[in-house]
Amino acid sequence: MSDTAPVILSAKDISVAFGKKQVTFDVSFDIHAGEFFALVGESGSGKSVTSMSLLGLLPKPSAKAISGSAMFDGKDLLKLPLPELRKVRGKKISMIFQEPMQALDPVRTIQSQLLEAIPEVPKKDALEKICEFLKSAGFADPERVMRGYPCEMSGGMLQRICIVMSLLPHPDLIIADEPTTALDVTVQAAVLAVLKRMAVESHTAVLLITHNMGLVAQYTERVAVMYQGRIVETGTSRDIILHPKDAYTQRLIAAIPQ
Numbered sequence: 001m002s003d004t005a006p007v008i009l010s011a012k013d014i015s016v017a018f019g020k021k022q023v024t025f026d027v028s029f030d031i032h033a034g035e036f037f038a039l040v041g042e043s044g045s046g047k048s049v050t051s052m053s054l055l056g057l058l059p060k061p062s063a064k065a066i067s068g069s070a071m072f073d074g075k076d077l078l079k080l081p082l083p084e085l086r087k088v089r090g091k092k093i094s095m096i097f098q099e100p101m102q103a104l105d106p107v108r109t110i111q112s113q114l115l116e117a118i119p120e121v122p123k124k125d126a127l128e129k130i131c132e133f134l135k136s137a138g139f140a141d142p143e144r145v146m147r148g149y150p151c152e153m154s155g156g157m158l159q160r161i162c163i164v165m166s167l168l169p170h171p172d173l174i175i176a177d178e179p180t181t182a183l184d185v186t187v188q189a190a191v192l193a194v195l196k197r198m199a200v201e202s203h204t205a206v207l208l209i210t211h212n213m214g215l216v217a218q219y220t221e222r223v224a225v226m227y228q229g230r231i232v233e234t235g236t237s238r239d240i241i242l243h244p245k246d247a248y249t250q251r252l253i254a255a256i257p258q
């Protein structure tokens, strides 16, 4: 996806404070339709706070201490009343978390949870669609997965199920916050490859939150580098990795395993 694709999310000057402590400072970035965009930076740099502010997911008192704007679908997400924001969440913008169990209920079948992602689709069509998506996510026997419970699956399988869940409503954007950090290294690449391929197929943009510049190099088209609550550099992942201007970006790149 190139810069010529329309901008679907425009974050401008987002600053968040918890009490007197300001943790992000004028964070701005644009995400284009269908692109894989990364917000990269070390732990505590403000990546999650930024993405959670977009969806009104920050704990209540701090919600009052957000400034800036995040234009999406003609509306400013930072100013949207909660009921309207809830309609956007999970439909036009979905999320994948580090821990798949954050999104899944341990005592319900996978099928019943996936059906909930597309309540407006008639059940028979929804089941067909779920089956097709599970196959696409690498499950050879989707019916068996659908009958199963989360505890019967490995971490990698659960995260692929979460990818399916996030894509079922055909969102414009998926926010994936460290989606592979909790997984074995050998499984990480497979899960991200599934996310990338399925997002491309459905023309869904992905905001990947990560501390791992290696993943940025391998999977994303554009990147914003965050350090101590500020964006220090934004550009195409290729340009930034080949010609990093900022000293912090240079350190992140030096830490990529050969």
Ligand SMILES: Nc1ncnc2c1ncn2[C@@H]1O[C@H](COP(=O)(O)OP(=O)(O)OP(=O)(O)O)[C@@H](O)[C@H]1O
Pocket (backbone or CB within 6 Å): 018, 023, 041, 042, 043, 044, 045, 046, 047, 048, 049, 050, 059, 211
């Ligand atoms: N609920 C909160 N109350 C107070 N401070 C918070 C809260 N949530 C986050 N912070 C602070 O905001 C800063 C940014 O945290 P954030 O979680 O966004 O970083 P991050 O880059 O996503 O790191 P990580 O990868 O560890 O999640 C940190 O200094 C953190 O301590």
